[in-house]
Amino acid sequence: MALRLNIITVSTRPGRIGPHVANWFHEAAREHGKFEAVPVDLAEFDLPIFDEPKHPRLAQYEHAHTKNWSESVASGDAFVFVTPEYDYFTPPSLVNAIIYLSKEWAYKPAGIVSYGGVSGGLRGAQTTRLLLTTKKVMPIPEGVPVPLVSQHIAEDKIFRPTEPVAAGAVTMLDELHRWAKALGPMRA
Secondary structure, eight states, rough: EEEEEEEOOOOTTTOOOOOHHHHHHHHHHHHHEEEEEEEEEGGOOOOOOOSSSOGGGOOOOSSHHHHHHHHHHOOOOOOEEEEOOTBBOHHHHHHHHHHHGGGGGTTTEEEEEEETTTTTTTTHHHHHHHHOOOEEEEOSOOEEEEEEEGGGGTOOOOOOOHHHHHHHHHHHHHHHHHHHHHHHHHHO
């Protein structure tokens, strides 16, 4: 049975470009062939600011949106976050989504496809890695930064990566697969 890779589109705002980058990465993961690649759009969960009355470590959720999010995260063996950088930081949508849950994240690796201006979202990716460790997620060092992302999305709304970006995706997927296999016994 193939390991499941949840490819999470992080941006939830109107006019977002994250889905275009996520579509490309989903196809790259499918071609890679070592995962069952599953697209997950954070916007579809419509998570309000954390509103559960009990601590996430108890997993006693009262709201349907939390139960749906919990099921999605629990189903993954590994994650890739396709994320912009907002003011040198992790987008609030992702901070909120991570905080909602606890056990569902544990002992799974994560990679980050970050995008933005000249920095390619690297500063936001670093803050995301730090937050993920609090949930016992192993954020791998290999990432895929996409600098000047708007220049790589044509009028047809298809993201076209540069050769280094495409090669970086393969490297990250290889590492994610190694980590997902290695951490498997801890998730059992």
